Amino acid sequence: MFPRLWRYCLALTGRRDLADDLAQATCARALEKAHLFDPDTHLDRWLFRMAQRLWLNDIRAQKARPVAAETDPDEVVSLQSSTETNIFAREVFSKIETLPAPQRVAILLVYVEGYTYAEAAEAQDVPIGTIMSRLAAARRKLAEDTGGVQ
Amino acid sequence: MTPKQAFTDEELTAFLDGEAPAELCQNIEAQMSPELEARMALLDRGKEQAIQAFAAALNHAPDCDLSESAVPHPGTMRPAAVFGGLGLVAGLVLALGLGTWFGQPADTSAEPWHVEVAAYHALYVEQTLNAANMTAEENAQRLQALSAVLGRDLSAAAEIEDLKFVRAQQLGFEGAPLIQMAFLADDGTPVALCILRQQGGAQDVAQTNLKGMSGASWADNNLRFFLIGGNDGNATKRQADAFHALLVGA
Structure with a gap:
């Protein structure tokens, strides 16, 4: 599960070093809140939601961050702006690195983690229509980047 | 005559994902056209790219x-x-x-490319391959092209008993061509035969278990084979022996 948590953090942050930190922080927070975890629920979803909150809180706390989540969530953390420090093997992630973070998270949750649209919407605190838009935009962008559009 | 409805990418995506309301599904199916099919094929390609990228990312997670x-x-x-x-x-x-x-x-005895393949294949579900929509002619052409890449005729592998061949595609591992042939078992379990062009010694069929799936590997002097999918070790062994007999070379 830890690799899946880390991958979710990578989708959120767009950078390996930040994903390392966020996954670690999520584990720390989960320790603090362990007594609140209901074993009959999905641990992975509990952790994903925790990671999401930590990340958004961190964005809000750091006013120096160029783009704040509350002003334009679709622009939060582009890998393109962090290529100097991104130590992740770029060839692996290059296909989706150009997507805005919300689109990366949407496709990860729905297509990789198996969330329904409703579950992804709840996890992201957005309407289902927003999830639909993010998925459609991400699919089209990825297809375009691989030469699928004439 | 009812005028044709223009569908948005969002609607087509929801249709492809099985999330569209019944009425929308009916409308799309009623107005299916080559143009609409092309748009959906395009959107499907984007999804496939995303799945592959995230599957690869999983293998780069820190220990x-x-x-x-x-x-x-x-x-x-x-x-x-x-x-x-x-x-x-x-x-x-x-x-x-x-x-x-x-x-x-981690299974430290596993070859790295086996681990990569298993992580990728673990994301496959029956619907992934049902959506492939390749015609027999397209598949034959693709196999011919991929056979040329490997220098080995793959056509016989598509006719194996017990498995339904769905599609083949070229991937890569550390600069070497890696061909994936995807199959569906009778119960809908996705199974993949992956072939890496890499010179080395011949190896007999050996079974393994990776990412919760049954696997089998073997090799000849020019190609390395890895079969993965499902949990039935006996079936995997039987299929591996059949593929080995069909494809193994010098």
């Missing part, structure tokens, strides 16, 4: 270090002190009773 010396990266997100704490994951394992949940030990 889950359970030791007391597991020091978190300083990072730029916050001071290390905030993120810090030693053995956090170990603590979480204890706190939540997740002995097998975190940090599942």
Whole structure:
């Protein structure tokens, strides 16, 4: 599960070093809140939601961050702006690195983690229509980047 | 005559994902056209790219270090002190009773490309391959092209008993061509035969288990084979022997 948590953090942050930190922080927070975890629920979803909150809180706390989540969530953390420090093997992630973070998270949750649209919407605190838009935009962008559009 | 409805990418995506309301599904199916099929094929290609990329990303996750010396990266997100704490994951394992949940030990005996293939294949479900929509002619042409890449005729593998061949595609591993032939078992289980062009010694069929799936590998002097999918070791062995007989070369 830890690799899946880390991958979710990578989708959120767009950078390996930040994903390392966020996954670690999520584990720390989960320790603090362990007594609140209901074993009959999905641990992975509990952790994903925790990671999401930590990340958004961190964005809000750091006013120096160029783009704040509350002003334009679709622009939060582009890998393109962090290529100097991104130590992740770029060839692996290059296909989706150009997507805005919300689109990366949407496709990860729905297509990789198996969330329904409703579950992804709840996890992201957005309407289902927003999830639909993010998925459609991400699919089209990825297809375009691989030469699928004439 | 009812005028044709223009569907948005969002609507087509929901249709492809099985999330569209019944009325929308009926409208799309009623107005299916080559143009609409092309748009959906395009959107499907984008989804496939995303799945592949995230499957690959999983293999780059850091090890889950359970030791007391597991020091978190300083990072730029916050001071290390905030993120810090030693053995956090170990603590979480204890706190939540997740002995097998975190940090599942890697199969250190597995070849790296087997691990990559298994991680990718673990994401496959029956619907993934049902959506492939390749015609027999397209598949034959693709197999011919991929056979040329490997220098080995793959057409016989598409006719194997017990498995329905769905599609083939070229991937890559460390610069070498890696061909994936995807099949569906009778019960809908996705099975993949992956072939890496890499010179080495011949190896007999050996069984393994990766990512919770049954696998089998073998090799000849020019190609390395890895079959993965499902949990039935006997079926995997039977299929591996059949593929071995059909495809193995000098």
